[in-house]
Amino acid sequence: MQPNSVNVALIGCGYWGPNLIRNFVSQPQSNLIAICDQDAGRLASLKSQYPHLETTLDSKELMTRDDIDAIVIATPVSSHYPLALDALQAGKHVLVEKPIASSSAQAQELINVASEKELILMVDHTFAYTPAVRRIRKLVQEGDLGKPLYYDSVRINLGRFQHDTNVLWDLAVHDLAIMDYALGKHPTSVSATGLAHFAGQHEDVAYLTCFFEDDFVAHFHLNWLSPVKIRRTILGGDKKMIVYDDLEPSEKIKIYDSGADLQKEPSNEPQKARIDYRIGDMAAPHISPEEALKLETSHFISCILNKEVPETDGHAGLRVLQILEAANKSLKNNGSPEAV
Amino acid sequence: MQPNSVNVALIGCGYWGPNLIRNFVSQPQSNLIAICDQDAGRLASLKSQYPHLETTLDSKELMTRDDIDAIVIATPVSSHYPLALDALQAGKHVLVEKPIASSSAQAQELINVASEKELILMVDHTFAYTPAVRRIRKLVQEGDLGKPLYYDSVRINLGRFQHDTNVLWDLAVHDLAIMDYALGKHPTSVSATGLAHFAGQHEDVAYLTCFFEDDFVAHFHLNWLSPVKIRRTILGGDKKMIVYDDLEPSEKIKIYDSGADLQKEPSNEPQKARIDYRIGDMAAPHISPEEALKLETSHFISCILNKEVPETDGHAGLRVLQILEAANKSLKNNGSPEAV
Amino acid sequence: MQPNSVNVALIGCGYWGPNLIRNFVSQPQSNLIAICDQDAGRLASLKSQYPHLETTLDSKELMTRDDIDAIVIATPVSSHYPLALDALQAGKHVLVEKPIASSSAQAQELINVASEKELILMVDHTFAYTPAVRRIRKLVQEGDLGKPLYYDSVRINLGRFQHDTNVLWDLAVHDLAIMDYALGKHPTSVSATGLAHFAGQHEDVAYLTCFFEDDFVAHFHLNWLSPVKIRRTILGGDKKMIVYDDLEPSEKIKIYDSGADLQKEPSNEPQKARIDYRIGDMAAPHISPEEALKLETSHFISCILNKEVPETDGHAGLRVLQILEAANKSLKNNGSPEAV
Amino acid sequence: MQPNSVNVALIGCGYWGPNLIRNFVSQPQSNLIAICDQDAGRLASLKSQYPHLETTLDSKELMTRDDIDAIVIATPVSSHYPLALDALQAGKHVLVEKPIASSSAQAQELINVASEKELILMVDHTFAYTPAVRRIRKLVQEGDLGKPLYYDSVRINLGRFQHDTNVLWDLAVHDLAIMDYALGKHPTSVSATGLAHFAGQHEDVAYLTCFFEDDFVAHFHLNWLSPVKIRRTILGGDKKMIVYDDLEPSEKIKIYDSGADLQKEPSNEPQKARIDYRIGDMAAPHISPEEALKLETSHFISCILNKEVPETDGHAGLRVLQILEAANKSLKNNGSPEAV
Structure with a gap:
């Protein structure tokens, strides 16, 4: 490895791969030198756009x-683990699409191997690198929201059904990664419900509640069958509350100076709840339109060069998988709580 | 009883009572003759507006x-059952606020007494009398939506905490009454989760999933701590889908000619889900701005005069209570399913 | 007159009158003692609600x-002037609906008489007393917006056609009163265009541009034939900009820290405009839901008791009329500019 | 020319050029063979993406x-006329960006030359090829709207100031092209107002009213200094009304079955306007997401091969210019009407 740049290869040139290529090509400290896919036509088309790239059908x-110093894996989920394991064992740093693997056991093994070999293992939790989510994390960390009370997310649209996974694994993975990054909270147990409407297909509507050690609750609402598209997260704190709407072009985050407090003194009206409400100003900070993947790919390269721990490392990937695994169990039992 | 009109008395002149008074006063076939409340000042104020009404502190x-032919009960929940029972046993027809009683056992007893004495027992499920919900029921009954797939409701706002009940009993009762009326479906079991953030207070955030005999699922999302107010229900059918937003001033119901279908023939792309999507036109029928309570009070009088079964009879009130009771049990067990 | 209260009579109990009655009744320093209307039934109905009020058919x-110390006039426009003149000449203080009279000459005469007799003459520019408009005025006065650049208002809906005036006189009067109050700017000339679509009726669509001594422009967009209702004003300053949407239930005013500035130095790219853009945060201050008429009626009483000049005095009413008169002339000449 | 394909060259590879290149490359019946720009770096970059294209600095x-059979001109406005004239005189078909030229005299000359030489002259009024605008045209032509009453457009945003033209020429050109295409109506006179806030710069806020032979009025509302972006057109007919919002992702066109009619019989309430209102259903037809430029470039090729008149021919370009020229005159005279 040269001290100031990283040689990168990419495996998997489908839907997401070209975005990774474009970003690694434009990073000053990364040299993307080769791309791999099982579809020769796809490789040829990318080669015409990026003539300097080597192409191969064989990972x-x-x-x-x-x-080659680092391997980026953007293949279907089932191949994340074997490819990442091969790469780590060959001494390569790894950036892998989400979910990091097909099971938490696999994710743990990847973490172990990366740790032994002192290699960077990073998962592509893209939302963690969006300016909006980073702003939310900052508001939480600096105490603006006060004590977090609940996290409530709705991610629904019509399509795109997956053949190999249910709506929870397809969509909730985004929200779980956001919650993990922005709040740094990990649930102790979950309850999930849902339904598969089409014979032989996976659940297309699902609901997930996460319970925590403290008085915090998170809920995720996923649906492939909604006639309208909604991407809305509410994060309630005891000082302020955030509404994050990823479809809003210019006001993605609204911060409400509103809330409720328990009255200190008993009321002399015992038939009323002892809660005071507060409705205040709303502020929508300007959110930079910068592309998340630009920051993320730069961060991956920087972690390699400076031997730093990625913000979305293997453990982040593992935590999300642990929740999804417990959720799937609960889903089969109509909401019975499952420990994470 | 005169053949063409009904003499009515009202008990409970708090938040909702004046709306009932106004409507019973303007119904041509009802004579509101007396009102009762424990607050003498409230009675005096109403007397100045409606000088012909008798007032009393003693129900x-x-x-x-x-x-007096009929008693309307708009008191706090805990007194619904004893007052309704007294009235029925005294031979009066009864219209009672929701929930009809504090338990399903109480509701069943009211139904039995009313049945024995051949009296009308009606519960004030107001939303069932809104033009929007009646239009949804019509769309379901006439088959426009096809086979119902899911019901998904969000009813969240800041406040108003109740001292004697949780957010589920306070808010979900509306949605359960709407689902009962519009779809005529009753769940076999439920899973509910939630959290009480304030010491000594009831759950202020709650989620409820209802399971049914067939491939249908319903979810209810309730929150007293949301910085924004949302009243949105999505009803998905296999032909069309409805989005009902009660806060929309002029387009409360949007009907989407969108959906998904299982492909008949196996695809030759096994890695893709066998689902076809359909995105079509949207239509928002003009919804009359008529007041629900006008229709509802007229319906109550008409049921008495014509010995008809109310659209929201005691059984409707009972069904909603059965769901809420099961939900409360599940809530205490972090989502464990409970039979209804 | 007693030192601490004012005896008030109201003429005109139609659409707006009952709101005035309700507010004058609840003001601690006003005694509403009599109401007058040409419709005996209307008077009887109000008498049943407010038994202590005297009623008369004869103003x-x-x-x-x-x-009687003060007369409030809420009759059709054509009678504003004669009734207000009678009242002032009889030594009564006057609050009159907008527009204050049918012509600027009439308005001037009312001002003169009130001045001679040292009486309060106030016009009911209700919007000037809304918390939203008062907040805008404060933002302007305290310099938050910087130098005002433009005022742009859209006030459109379906109906309600007036038989005796065009859409400009019916709807723009609100916006002109808001601009007069919030900005304190008076145009030097106007250009107005529009169209009457129905034979024998007045213009139902109209557009009005106001020109000022300085580099400021105001535009008003009025329509009785719009299928959607819009009430949106944009006020651009060189520091900040406001969007005021009166139909927003909770975020009526949004303040954008956005703008444009002329570059100080000539660019070395002559083919580009020498303008820099700035896109910053948005803030929506909490606006009190207080009723405008409560503040306005209290202000009228206070002006009488303390001999103060009303915020919306006869001159404010006159200024609005001057603009409307010039606008009507321009309207007949397809936009030819008319001096105000 | 071969019978089944057209050889095309493009001049001007700035903001819009690459979109034209992409579309002409993918049209089966067009061979894009050469591109021209004054910036060698730009050409090199495009050459790397499209290695088969010839590049030149010299048009x-x-x-x-x-x-070369056809020349596409996507250069700054001032060069539209000389380049198009050269191309036509050299016997090439021409597709030119809007506005077609810098003056109506120039546009007329281009039309004349193209006519003499029997060449296709087409202007890139892109919106005319959007599925939304084509649907509006269809609704108008098939009589669904009834008699058109008014056209009302708001096109405002922050930036991008142009150095060589005012906001009217920059933004209204889109709306005038839409109106021309969808309604086929051409005004007889105009009134325009506006203001240039920055010394030495062009008008950044402008308003344009168009008058017609019949009872129809059109208004255009343009602003480079708005903190919010709005693209909303209302088209009122005496049967139905359309709201077209180009920023709506999925419901760009809403058709309202609402309107107003003059009463046939005189009312017995002379103080009321003789207008009846009608508020009915709303429908939002599904609008295909197809790219306008794909249809437009295909249409250009097809017109050449089949010797057909383009939907947006030189006359369409001329009509828009005639309005803009008259508008500029009126703008200098504060709204004085100008014949078109």
């Missing part, structure tokens, strides 16, 4: 090359 | 009067 | 009573 | 080549 070829 | 007085 | 009777 | 070179 194993990349693993053995000494001039 | 028992009304029960024994021969010239 | 002249009120003018001659010594125990 | 004259393209004019003399026999193998």
Whole structure:
């Protein structure tokens, strides 16, 4: 490895791959040198756009090359684990699409191997690198919201059904990654419900509640069958509350100086709840339109060069998988709580 | 009783009572003759507006009067059952606020007494009498939506905490009454989760999933701590889908000619889900701005005069209570399913 | 007149009158003692609600009573001037609906008489007393917006056609009163265009531009034939900009820290405009839901008791009329500019 | 020219050029063979993406080549006329960006030359090829709206100031092209007002009213200094009304079955306007997300091959220019009407 740049190869050039290519190509400290896919036509088309890139149908070829420092994996979920394991064992740093693997056991093994070999293992929790989510994290960390009370997310639209996973694994993974990053809270147990409407297909509507050690609750609302598209998260704190709407072009985050407090003194009206309400100003900070993947790919390179721990490391990927695994169990039992 | 009109008395002149008074006063076939409340000042104020009304502090007085045919009960929940029972036993027809009683056992007893004495027992499920909900019921009954797939409701706002009940009993009762009326579906079991953030207070955030005999699922999302007010229900059918937003001033119901279908033939792309999407036109029928309570009070009088079964009879009140009782049990067990 | 209260009579009990009655009744320092209307049924109905009020069909009777200090006029526009003149000449203070008279000459005469007799003459520019408009005025006065650049208002809906005036006189009067109050700017000339679509009726669509001595422009967009209702004003300043949407239930005013500035130095790219843009945060201050008429009626009484000049005095009413008169002339000449 | 395909060259590879290149490359019946720009770096960058394209810095070179059938001009406005004239005189078909030229005299000359030489002259009024505007045209032509009453457009945002033209020429050109295409109506006179807030710059806020032979009025509302972006057109007919919001992702067109009618019989309430209102259903037809430029470039090729008149021919470009020229005159005279 040269001290100031990283040689990168990418495996998987489908839906997301071209975005990764574009960003790694424009990063000053990364040299994207090779791309791999099982579809020769796709490789040829990308080659015409990026003539300097080497192409290959065989991922194993990349693993053995000494001039490649890092492997980026953007393949279907089932191949995340074997490819990441091969890459780590070959001494390559790894950035892998979400979910990091197909099970928490696999994720744990990837973490272990990366740790032994002192390699960077990073999961592509893209939303963690959006200016909006980073602003939310900052508001939480600096105490603007006060004590977090609840996290409530709705992510619904019509389509796109997945053949190999249910709506929870397809959509909630985004929200769980956001919650993990912005709040740093991990649930102790979950309850999930849902329904598969089409014979032989996975659940297309699902609801997930996460319970925590303290007085905090999170709920996730996922649906592939909604006639309208909604991406809305409410994060309630005891000082302020945030509404984050990812579909809003210019006011993605609204911060409400509103809330409720328990009255200190008993009321002399015992038939009323002892809660005072507060309705105040709303503020919508300007959110930079910068592309998340630009920051994320730069961060991956920087972690490699400076031996730093990624913000979305293997443990972040593992935590999300642990929740999804427990959720799937609860889903089969109509909401019975499952420990995470 | 005169053949063409009904003499009515009202008990409970708090928040909702004046709306009932106004409507019973303007119904041509009802004679509101007396009102009762424990607050003498409130009675005096209403008397100045409606000088012809008799007022009393004692509800028992009304029960024994021969010239009163029907009693309307708009008191706090805990007194619904004893007052309704007294009235029925005294031979009066009864219209009672929701929830009809504090338990399903109480509701069943009211139904039994009313049945024995051939009296009308009606519960004030107001939303069932709104033009919007009646239009939804019509769309379901006439088959426009096809087979119902899911019901998904969000009813959140800041406040108003209740001292004697949780957010589920306070807010979900509206949605359960709407679902009962519009769809005529009753769940077999439920799973509910939630949290009470304030010491000594009831749950202020709650989520309820209802399971049914067939492939239908309903979810209710309730929150007293939301910085924004949302009243939105999505009803998905396999032909069309409805979005009902009660806060929309002029387009409360939007009907989407959108959906998804299982492909008949196996795809030759096994890695894709076998689902076809359909995105079509949207229509928002003009919804009359008529007041629900006008229709509801007229319906109560008409049921008495014509010996008809109310659209929201005691059984409707009972069904909603059965769901709420099961939900409360599940809530205490973090989502464990409970039979209804 | 007693030192601490004012005896008031109201003429005109139609659409707006009952709101005035309700507010004058609840003001601690006003005694509403009599109401007048040409419709005996209307008077009877209001008498049943407010039994202590005297009623009369004859406005002249009120003018001659010594125990009446102030007359409130809420009649059709054409009678504003004669009634207000009678009242002032009889020594009564006057609050009159907008527009204050049918012509600027009439308004000037009312101002003169009130001045001679040292009486309060106030026009009911209700919006000037709304918390939203008062907040805008404060933002302007305290310099938050910087130098005002433009005022742009859209006030459109379906109906209600007036038989005796065009859409400009019906709707723009609100916006002109808001601009007069919030900005304190008076145009030097106007250009107005519009169209009457129905034979024998007045213009139902109209547009009005106001020109000022400085680099400020105001535009008003009025329509009785719009399928959607819009009430939106944009006020641009060189520091900040406001969007005021009167139909927003909770965020009526949004303040944008956005704008444009002329570059100080010539650019070396002559083909580009020398303007820099700035896009910053948005803030929506909490606006009190207080009723405007409560503040306005209290202000009228206070002006009488303390001999103060009303915030919306006869001159404010005159200024609005001057603009409307010039606008009507321009309207007949397809936009030809007319001096105000 | 081969019978089944057209050889195309493009001049001007700035903001819009790459979109034209992408579409002409993917049209089966067009061969884009050369591109021209004054910026060699831009050409090199496009060459790397489209290695088969010839590049040149000299537009004259393209004019003399026999193998080029059509020239597409996407340069700054001032060069539209000389380049288009050269191309037509060299016997090439021409597609030129809007506005078609800098004056109506120039536009007329281009029309004349194209006519003499039997060449296609088409202006890139892109909106005319959007599925939304084509649907509006269809609704008008098929009589669904009834008689058109008014056209009302708001196109405002922050930036982008132009150095060589005012906001009217920059933004209203879109709306005038839409009106021309969808309604086929041409005004007889105009009134325009506006203001230039920055010394040495063009008008950044402008308002334009168009008058017609019949009872129809159109208004255009343009602003480079608005803190919010709005793209909303209302088209009122005497049967139905359309609201077209180009920023709506899924419901760009809403058709309201609402309106107003003059009463046939005189009312017995002379103080009321003789207008009846009608508020009915709303429908939002599904609008295809197809790219306008795909249809437009295909149409250009098809007109050449089949010797057909383009939907947005030189006359359409001329009509828009005639309105803009008259508007500029009126703008200098504060709204004085100008004949078109």
